[in-house]
Every structure is written in structure tokens, then in C-alpha cells.
Amino acid sequence: MKVVAVSGYKGHELGIFNQKHEGIRYIKKAIRQRIISLIDEGLEWVIISGQLGVELWAAETVYDLQTDYPNLKVAVLTPFLNQEKNWNEETQEYYQHILGQADFVESISKKEYENPTQLRMKNEYIIQKSDGLLLLYDEEKEGSPLFYLKPAKKRQAQENYIIVMITPYDLELIVEEEREAQQDFW
Known part of the structure; x- marks a missing residue:
């Protein structure tokens, strides 16, 4: 997979209302783990739409990873001009x-x-331009990620399109790993 779209919930859907929230650290760690495994499989580009929340945290994570993986690039394909x-x-x-750190920025509309x-149209376009979708999603808690998941599943039914999920269980494991590591430290 050379190109992966990354999305998930908006911050407010997760009860996160500022960039200092502790949960962001765990979400970024989960994204980092998945991105590194995708890099090992040939990942070159991460595409986001610039949506607040998981997408921008994913971009920050990729920017951090670029130190060790300088060929990894970020594209921001916004749905329309001046979304902010x-x-x-x-x-x-x-x-x-x-956006200032992205390798490519363009508005679809x-x-x-x-x-x-x-x-x-943005969701469908990004799914068509990618080889797979990395999505932070809880199937028991619908929200904005569902609008990416539907076209991704439709494409997956027609061809080899990969959907990688980060679930609440994955995040719980990361929290537990960190707690255990801190206990071992003391």
C-alpha cells in the first residue's frame, strides 16, 4: 500500500476540546504504530482532509515520523476552500x-x-485516490468516520482496498502498556 487515507472522529466527538488532552497522546501512539507497520509494507503518502481531530493528529504523527522516515509524505485534500x-x-x-508542513495541499472543490x-464528494475522492483507509472508529459509536467507512467498504467489495481500524480496544491496550511500563519504572 503506497497511499493511505487517515481519518477518525473529530475531537469533540471524543470529548476532547483542547490540544493538551491526555487522550491525544494515546491516539497518536496508535496511529504511529499503524503507520510504521504500513511503512514497512511500502507506504509513501498519508492523505487527510484537514478535519479537526484524528486527521490533524495523524499529520502531526507523520511529521514526527519523518525524522526516521524522510520519504513519508503528507497530502491535505480539503473538501472546499477556506474550510477553517x-x-x-x-x-x-x-x-x-x-498545512504549512504538508508536502501537498489542495482543495477538491x-x-x-x-x-x-x-x-x-471529498470522502469518495480521497477513497479513490488511496490504496487503503486507516480509521479510528468504534462500531458502537457512530459519528463522522462512518462517512469515510461507507465508500471504503463499497470500494473494498469491488477490489483490493484495505481498511485498517484503530478501535477503542486498541487504545485501551496502549493505555495499559504505558501503565505497566510506569509501574516497572518505579
């Missing part, structure tokens, strides 16, 4: 910081937001 326009100033600055069709 109505975000608060701090969030816009964070978003611009992430060359217009500003008009209707939800642009979001659906």
Missing part, C-alpha cells in the same frame, strides 16, 4: 501550522462551502 474560516483564531493557527455534497 469559521474556526476560532487559535484553531485556525494550529490548522495553518499543520474550488469553491467555499456550499452544501454537504462537497463533504461526500
Whole structure:
């Protein structure tokens, strides 16, 4: 797999409302583990749409990994122009910081937001441009990731399209591993 799309919940869907939340560290660690295993299988590009939450945390994770894997690249394919326009100033600055480090940035629709069709088109476009999807998702808690999962499953039914999930159980394992490591330390 050379190109993977990465998505998952928006921060608020996870009860995360700032960048200092402890849960982000565990989510990034899970993303890091999956990305490294995909690099070993030939991963070259990570695509996100610039959505707040898991997608931007994934970009930060890839930027950290680029020290050891300099050929790994990030593409941000936003659904429409100026998607951050109505975000608060701090969030816009964070978003611009992430975009500023990307290897490729482009808006799929060359217009500003008009209707939800642009979001659906973005999901379908990114699934078509990738070889697989890495998704943080809990099948018992629907939310925004479902809009990526549906076109990914449709494509998977037609051809070899890989879907890699990060589940709540995966995150629990990471939390447990860290707790055990801290206990061993003391």
C-alpha cells in the first residue's frame, strides 16, 4: 500500500476540546504504530482532509515520523476552500501550522462551502485516490468516520482496498502498556 487515507472522529466527538488532552497522546501512539507497520509494507503518502481531530493528529504523527522516515509524505485534500474560516483564531493557527508542513495541499472543490455534497464528494475522492483507509472508529459509536467507512467498504467489495481500524480496544491496550511500563519504572 503506497497511499493511505487517515481519518477518525473529530475531537469533540471524543470529548476532547483542547490540544493538551491526555487522550491525544494515546491516539497518536496508535496511529504511529499503524503507520510504521504500513511503512514497512511500502507506504509513501498519508492523505487527510484537514478535519479537526484524528486527521490533524495523524499529520502531526507523520511529521514526527519523518525524522526516521524522510520519504513519508503528507497530502491535505480539503473538501472546499477556506474550510477553517469559521474556526476560532487559535484553531485556525494550529490548522495553518499543520498545512504549512504538508508536502501537498489542495482543495477538491474550488469553491467555499456550499452544501454537504462537497463533504461526500471529498470522502469518495480521497477513497479513490488511496490504496487503503486507516480509521479510528468504534462500531458502537457512530459519528463522522462512518462517512469515510461507507465508500471504503463499497470500494473494498469491488477490489483490493484495505481498511485498517484503530478501535477503542486498541487504545485501551496502549493505555495499559504505558501503565505497566510506569509501574516497572518505579
